[in-house]
Amino acid sequence: xxxxxxxxxxxxxxxxxxxxxxxxxxxxxxxxxxxxxxxxxxxxxxxxxxxxxxxxxxxxxxxxxxxxxxxxxxxxxxxxxxxxxxxxxxxxxxxxxxxxxxxxxxxxxxxxxxxxxxxxxxxxxxxxxxxxxxxxxxxxxxxxxxxxxxxxxxxxxxxxxxxxxxxxxxxxxxxxxxxxxxxxxx
Amino acid sequence: xxxxxxxxxxxxxxxxxxxxxxxxxxxxxxxxxxxxxxxxxxxxxxxxxxxxxxxxxxxxxxxxxxxxxxxxxxxxxxxxxxxxxxxxxxxxxxxxxxxxxxxxxxxxxxxxxxxxxxxxxxxxxxxxxxxxxxxxxxxxxxxxxxxxxxxxxxxxxxxxxxxxxxxxxxxxxxxxxxxxxxxxxx
Numbered sequence: 001x002x003x004x005x006x007x008x009x010x011x012x013x014x015x016x017x018x019x020x021x022x023x024x025x026x027x028x029x030x031x032x033x034x035x036x037x038x039x040x041x042x043x044x045x046x047x048x049x050x051x052x053x054x055x056x057x058x059x060x061x062x063x064x065x066x067x068x069x070x071x072x073x074x075x076x077x078x079x080x081x082x083x084x085x086x087x088x089x090x091x092x093x094x095x096x097x098x099x100x101x102x103x104x105x106x107x108x109x110x111x112x113x114x115x116x117x118x119x120x121x122x123x124x125x126x127x128x129x130x131x132x133x134x135x136x137x138x139x140x141x142x143x144x145x146x147x148x149x150x151x152x153x154x155x156x157x158x159x160x161x162x163x164x165x166x167x168x169x170x171x172x173x174x175x176x177x178x179x180x181x182x183x184x185x186x
Numbered sequence: 187x188x189x190x191x192x193x194x195x196x197x198x199x200x201x202x203x204x205x206x207x208x209x210x211x212x213x214x215x216x217x218x219x220x221x222x223x224x225x226x227x228x229x230x231x232x233x234x235x236x237x238x239x240x241x242x243x244x245x246x247x248x249x250x251x252x253x254x255x256x257x258x259x260x261x262x263x264x265x266x267x268x269x270x271x272x273x274x275x276x277x278x279x280x281x282x283x284x285x286x287x288x289x290x291x292x293x294x295x296x297x298x299x300x301x302x303x304x305x306x307x308x309x310x311x312x313x314x315x316x317x318x319x320x321x322x323x324x325x326x327x328x329x330x331x332x333x334x335x336x337x338x339x340x341x342x343x344x345x346x347x348x349x350x351x352x353x354x355x356x357x358x359x360x361x362x363x364x365x366x367x368x369x370x371x372x
Contacts, residue, residue: 001191005219008189008196018315021259033191036224037258039297072223073207077290078297102285104263111225111264129204 006031037109040151041081042069043117044159045094047136051156052124054089054131056148063132064148067114067155068092082115090134091125094118100169101158101177103151112151116169154179192217223295226337227267228255229303230345231280233322237342238310240275240317242334249318250334253300253341254278268301276320277311280304286355287344287363289337298337302355340365 001024004011009028016023016032024033044067045052053065068089072081079096086094097116104111124134137143139160147153158177162169187210190197195214202209202218210219230253231238239251254275258267265282272280283302290297310320323329325346333339344363348355 003189003191003194005187005189005191008194010194034257035260037260038222039225071220074221074223074295075292077292078288079290080292099288102264102288104265106261106263106266109260 001033001035004029004031005033035109037106037111039072039078039081040069040110040112041072041078041085041115042067042113043082043086043094043096043115044100044155045086045090045092045117045119047119047122050136050138051142051159052090052092052119052134052136053142054128055133057128057130057132061148065143065146065152066148067152069112069114069152078113079115082113082117086117089128089130091128092123092134093120095120098169101151101155101179103154103179105151112149112155114151114155187219187221190215190217191219221295223292223297225258225264225267226255226296226298227258227264227271227301228253228299229268229272229280229282229301230286230341231272231276231278231303231305233305233308236322236324237328237345238276238278238305238320238322239328240314241319243314243316243318247334251329251332251338252334253338255298255300255338264299265301268299268303272303275314275316277314278309278320279306281306284355287337287341287365289340289365291337298335298341300337300341 001011004026007026007029009026011024011026011033013022014025015021016025054068055065056062068086070085072078083094083096086092094117097118099113100116101114102111126134128134142156187197190212193212193215195212197210197212197219199208200211201207202211240254241251242248254272256271258264269280269282272278280303283304285299286302287300288297312320328342
């Protein structure tokens with residue numbers, strides 16, 4: 001951020017009075033500009049024993065496989081956003097189920113949420129404007145080495161572990177997996 | 187938003203190519219500016235059978251009682267933010283427990299999160315820079331008619347209902363109450 005959204009003059013970085021963090025402050029009108037983590041919402045779209053994944057048409061992680069997900073928009077709920085993103089990225093209509101994972105990714109200022117979702121039919125688009133390829137996978141065929149994000153891998157690992165353990169993952173109101181992901185420091 | 191954060195020129199509102207929502211777009215450099223919901227994180231601070239509430243020193247809802255909570259900051263997790271806000275608003279150190287409620291408030295672009303938290307001792311500040319009064323309440327003495335926000339009231343109602351029903355609310359990994367709150371249309 002270089003300029004104030006209110007008056008268009010330059011901002012500088014300083015700790016405001018009565019605060020303890022650096023903020024962008026306008027040198028002309030004094031407005032303090034805050035930046036907060038964003039929510040990325042998506043689904044685990046289920047068709048029988050299979051899961052629908054999509055291959056990213058855009059950066060970051062272009063060409064890698066992901067669960068459908070994207071930034072939550074103003075004036076929609078987390079579930080509404082997850083359904084919308086699923087439709088946009090895969091062409092599939094889903095019935096939203098239980099919230100399954102919430103993954104804090106603090107080093108990039110994001111929180112990723114994944115809901116269990118049932119595909120309303122076997123219809124989906126083989127590609128969309130956001131995905132070069134959309135396909136159903138069994139547990140054995142998930143492209144583990146070509147997944148776009150650690151939050152997707154973590155969510156899929158939890159899903160298969162819970163299914164193997166016989167947990168009723170389709171039932172709303174289940175225990176979500178609340179995880180904090182941080183960069184690996186070697 | 188009136189001016190571009192990147193170049194300081196005016197923005198206008200239009201739907202970008204390959205999008206379906208109005209955004210703020212810079213008339214000079216073309217940058218698209220997105221606005222997304224913010225997370226408000228807090229706790230239900232417990233001391234024995236009692237809950238710690240604080241009376242707001244600032245708008246909105248100045249002088250009304252609330253659970254300690256505030257905007258999640260960049261580079262912290264939802265739990266870290268909840269602990270920080272509790273300390274800032276009440277002076278109490280807490281040990282974070284299970285995530286208890288997640289409340290979408292889409293009409294104001296916010297999501298409110300409340301964690302169960304155990305106070306580490308009976309110490310807290312009778313007032314802070316953000317609270318004119320901080321006090322412990324029993325279920326019978328909660329100031330129901332003077333609570334600041336519907337999300338706080340909803341969370342407290344769930345808490346007492348679960349405790350009355352004998353649910354083990356202190357155990358991490360419980361079912362969170364996931365609620366969407368919308369304005370009442372009469």
